[in-house]
Amino acid sequence: EIVLTQSPATLSLSPGERATLSCRASQSVSNYIAWYQQKPGQAPRLLIYDASNRATGIPARFSGSGSGTDFTLTISTLEPEDFAVYYCQQRSNWPPLYTFGQGTKLEIK
């Protein structure tokens, strides 16, 4: 089973700054990585799929990159509404199973 490790666990930044969140897989996952944003009391929202494609309606300040085992979610200029918990998720080639990372909490500094 593929394990996803996200870092850092908590990231403290100010609005206007750039955020870089990391997700590392225990083995190659091709590009089958997705990123989600979750705010308190809400369901997760899909931000990025296939490592670098923005989902419908997601602002351009969100971008994803990486391949193989190392992936990054970048928020270019933080807006107040971006402070939340972010999860990465992978889908393995075979068998086709899904796992989530443990999350990164992005908090206001």
Added chain:
Amino acid sequence: QITLKESGPTLVKPTQTLTLTCTFSGFSLSTSGVGVGWIRQPPGKALEWLALSYWDDDKRYSPSLKSRLTITKDTSKNQVVLTMTNMDPVDTATYYCAHRENYYAFDIWGQGTMVTVSS
């Protein structure tokens, strides 16, 4: 517009079987490429993928929970049902169902339903 909604008991006793229903609209689970998955989240903890039912009757389960889970679909009712046997207090969580199509991610989620396991 795609929507999903989870329903089921809010409280179950240890050792009981949990049955959750996901009722959806705006898509068909008989369309090629479509899937409906279940994901849970214990209070204050991370998301955990449980199971996924595909349009072609394929079913996939989390290896760690496979022995306790069964996922079924009723295409005519637009429903996917998840059963989890031998419930334990550690299974206390919010349970979500979510839509998957075209790529390997869950693009639309239900609001979630909180299930507490306690005697």
